[in-house]
Amino acid sequence: MIWVDADACPVKAEAERVATRAGVPIAFVSNGGLRPSANPLVTMVYVSEGPDEADKHIAERAGPGDVVITNDIPLAAKCVAAGARVLRPDGSALTERNIGEVLAMRDLMSDLRSADPFRQGGGRPFSKADRAEFLQALERAVQAAKRETHG
Known part of the structure; x- marks a missing residue:
């Protein structure tokens, strides 16, 4: 299953x-406002x-x-921690190896923003290269997850 x-x-x-290409079910989880999909593999969870x-x-x-x-x-x-594979929309993987460092950096940036009310934004805009990297990373993650569950 892919959870979004x-x-x-x-x-x-x-x-x-x-998900469609791989034949894997996908669930889009949101507070609402997303249009339902006619795709039988898609579940909309509100x-x-x-x-x-x-x-x-x-x-x-x-x-x-x-x-x-x-x-x-x-x-x-x-x-x-639950054993799932996690990807960010830019294609970067969050794993047991790096999640502690990523959490620490998130907390540090949050502290810096709260200490400096003029600190704006934080990051670069989402790019076509990010989208392309995401597609490749998701293909790899889905195939690895399928191997993991189907031996």
Whole structure:
């Protein structure tokens, strides 16, 4: 199963395309506002309004053999701990090896932003290269997850 933290995900169409090609079910989890898909592999999961409801839904269900797509670092950490493969929309993988460092950097940046109210933004815009890297990374992750669950 591919789980997509869908509210602010810029690669929903790409994720659905990879899932369809691989014949893997995919769930888009959001607070609403997403159009349903006619694709039989797609499940739209609408959770109640509120902070982190989509994250909670995914974290409670993701595990070995699953791929999770999210930019939410605490959610990624929970999913990695549960044995799922985690990708960010730019194609970078979050793993047992790097999730601690990524969490620490997130906390540091949060502290810096709160200490300096004039600190704006944080990151570069999402690019075509990010989209292409994501597609390749998701293909690899889905194939690896399929091998993991089907021996």
